[in-house]
Amino acid sequence: MASDGSNPQSRVLTGVHFMLGNYATSEGALAAGCDFFAGYPITPANEISERMSQRLPEVGGTFIQGEDELFSIYAVTGASIAGAKAMTATASAGYNHFQEGIGYAVAVEAPCVIVDVQRCRGENFATQADVMQMRWGTDGDYEIIVLAPSSIQELFEYTVRAFNLAEEYRTPVIVASETTIALMRERLDIPTAEEIEIVNRKYTDLSPDEYKPFAAPEYGVPDFAPLGEGYGTIYSINPHDEEGSIDWDPDVYERMYDRLTGKIAKNRDVICQPRSFAVDDADIVLIAYGSEVRPALDAVQMARDEGIAAGLLKLDAVWPVPEEQIKKATAKAKEVISVEMNIGKYANEIERVVAGRVPVHRCTKNRGIIHSPEEIYRSIKEVWK
Amino acid sequence: MKPLKIRFCGFGGQGIILSAITLGTALVTKKGYYAVQTQSYGSEARGGQCQAELIVADEEVRSPHSDEKDVLVAMSQSALDRYVSDLKQGGILIVDPTLVKEIPEVDGQVIEVPATQTAVDLGNRIAANMVLLGFVQQATGILTKDELLSAVQDLVKPQFIDINTRAIEAGIELAEGINLEVIE
Numbered sequence: 001m002a003s004d005g006s007n008p009q010s011r012v013l014t015g016v017h018f019m020l021g022n023y024a025t026s027e028g029a030l031a032a033g034c035d036f037f038a039g040y041p042i043t044p045a046n047e048i049s050e051r052m053s054q055r056l057p058e059v060g061g062t063f064i065q066g067e068d069e070l071f072s073i074y075a076v077t078g079a080s081i082a083g084a085k086a087m088t089a090t091a092s093a094g095y096n097h098f099q100e101g102i103g104y105a106v107a108v109e110a111p112c113v114i115v116d117v118q119r120c121r122g123e124n125f126a127t128q129a130d131v132m133q134m135r136w137g138t139d140g141d142y143e144i145i146v147l148a149p150s151s152i153q154e155l156f157e158y159t160v161r162a163f164n165l166a167e168e169y170r171t172p173v174i175v176a177s178e179t180t181i182a183l184m185r186e187r188l189d190i191p192t193a194e195e196i197e198i199v200n201r202k203y204t205d206l207s208p209d210e211y212k213p214f215a216a217p218e219y220g221v222p223d224f225a226p227l228g229e230g231y232g233t234i235y236s237i238n239p240h241d242e243e244g245s246i247d248w249d250p251d252v253y254e255r256m257y258d259r260l261t262g263k264i265a266k267n268r269d270v271i272c273q274p275r276s277f278a279v280d281d282a283d284i285v286l287i288a289y290g291s292e293v294r295p296a297l298d299a300v301q302m303a304r305d306e307g308i309a310a311g312l313l314k315l316d317a318v319w320p321v322p323e324e325q326i327k328k329a330t331a332k333a334k335e336v337i338s339v340e341m342n343i344g345k346y347a348n349e350i351e352r353v354v355a356g357r358v359p360v361h362r363c364t365k366n367r368g369i370i371h372s373p374e375e376i377y378r379s380i381k382e383v384w385k
Numbered sequence: 386m387k388p389l390k391i392r393f394c395g396f397g398g399q400g401i402i403l404s405a406i407t408l409g410t411a412l413v414t415k416k417g418y419y420a421v422q423t424q425s426y427g428s429e430a431r432g433g434q435c436q437a438e439l440i441v442a443d444e445e446v447r448s449p450h451s452d453e454k455d456v457l458v459a460m461s462q463s464a465l466d467r468y469v470s471d472l473k474q475g476g477i478l479i480v481d482p483t484l485v486k487e488i489p490e491v492d493g494q495v496i497e498v499p500a501t502q503t504a505v506d507l508g509n510r511i512a513a514n515m516v517l518l519g520f521v522q523q524a525t526g527i528l529t530k531d532e533l534l535s536a537v538q539d540l541v542k543p544q545f546i547d548i549n550t551r552a553i554e555a556g557i558e559l560a561e562g563i564n565l566e567v568i569e
Contacts, residue, residue: 015414016413016414016417017413017414018406018409018410018412018413018414018420018422151445180449183423183424184421184422184423184449185406185409185420185421185422185423186419186420186421186422186446187413187418187419187420187445291449294447294448294449295447295448297447298447298448369450370448370449370450372448372450372452373447373448374452
């Protein structure tokens with residue numbers, strides 16, 4: 001037991017579980033060191049808050065049910081600039097309300113994790129329709145990291161990674177959950193605490209007199225000093241110089257946004273770690289993310305069984321776009337199929353990246369339920385006549 | 386091992402989803418299998434149609450839904466009528482005769498398990514789902530009684546462990562002499 005009465009070991013529930021997706025998200029957060037959660041109820045994300053309300057106090061953390069989404073996102077940002085590892089969770093309609101606060105967190109470089117359990121408008125039906133609102137929803141220029149897990153195991157692992165990336169790049173990181181996996185139970189193997197890699201933001205070793213809160217190398221990340229310890233940082237959404245002073249000088253503005261966007265865009269090859277399945281000799285390359293990877297893999301197997309050389313690129317980060325990895329995976333392909341549970345949104349990014357070199361077909365489904373393997377296989381056969 | 390696909394169906398309040406969670410928990414955390422469980426239910430607190438699907442395998446399960454079920458457990462007439470067409474050819478249909486009066490023609494085995502009557506005799510009607518789980522455990526042999534009971538202890542509030550244990554044991558007795566092949 002620690003001196004504050006908490007048991008640090010209970011942060012990581014090492015072992016084999018049959019766990020609800022939303023609970024796995026919360027357990028990933030706890031394993032990553034999350035010590036602050038604020039959220040406002042909405043289905044199908046409520047089990048995340050429910051679990052955090054029970055588990056966070058057990059490990060010495062703070063849980064707040066906000067009066068709305070605006071409170072929640074700003075509480076999380078505030079906790080973050082005070083030094084906490086903070087998270088909130090919502091579902092699509094609630095995510096709309098986060099957008100203003102996400103822009104602020106981006107501009108002041110507040111590490112935090114935001115879970116969006118995507119649902120159809122007004123009902124808990126399955127969708128991936130928020131893939132663009134997670135990228136483009138707030139005002140101004142920015143880059144953002146969005147991770148799209150496919151399973152309960154990945155809800156746990158990607159949430160851990162979301163915290164690590166948030167800390168490393170001092171940015172909000174979005175976990176793009178979905179009704180399909182959030183409300184599903186599946187096997188989850190939680191490793192020991194020692195086996196889980198944890199990244200913490202870099203704290204400054206300078207005194208308040210020497211410290212410049214937003215000074216960083218080109219495309220780099222500034223060292224952190226927590227609020228309330230004499231460093232007197234102004235966290236403003238307005239253009240600010242390295243000292244944190246608000247400054248509308250066009251040079252300052254340009255320099256600030258070059259770094260804010262560059263720190264993520266220039267590291268896309270490190271942030272994005274897509275996985276390839278049978279793409280080396282594939283005539284047809286499917287590209288999928290989130291839950292849709294599951295039936296897509298089945299469909300690739302069905303195609304291979306029938307002698308069709310299909311493969312799959314499984315995206316982990318959908319933002320930033322893994323441009324080089326998409327180019328490489330599709331270099332020898334004759335056809336590309338973008339598999340999505342929406343009207344066909346990310347397909348536009350894939351088209352942009354392959355730039356006409358290979359046709360990009362759309363295998364979309366927008367009726368509140370995940371593709372079946374047979375439906376995706378039919379798309380493969382239509383393309384491969 | 387070919388993935389084993391089981392659907393429990395009935396109406397809200399019968400413990401349909403808990404049945405699938407309990408079986409999945411036992412098969413994953415006690416037996417070491419992989420499993421995926423999904424559900425759908427009406428927004429009514431009780432009485433709406435309800436189903437839970439469980440896919441069990443010895444490796445990661447990909448697609449979380451399956452078209453054809455190996456086993457269908459039906460605890461209401463309306464749920465049976467709705468889901469019977471999902472039973473694969475040669476599949477196993479388990480019904481509670483107290484709740485299901487008309488059994489449609491199926492290409493497969495039909496087994497009547499008087500789960501509700503057994504639970505009523507034990508003193509708690511809502512333990513019928515556990516009678517059925519005890520029956521499934523014994524008749525299929527996909528897990529041991531101890532593995533199932535251990536999962537119940539993990540999931541059920543302490544004051545309900547006794548009635549659930551007795552219900553499972555009663556279900557096991559009902560399965561005496563019945564041997565269902567579900568693992569290929």
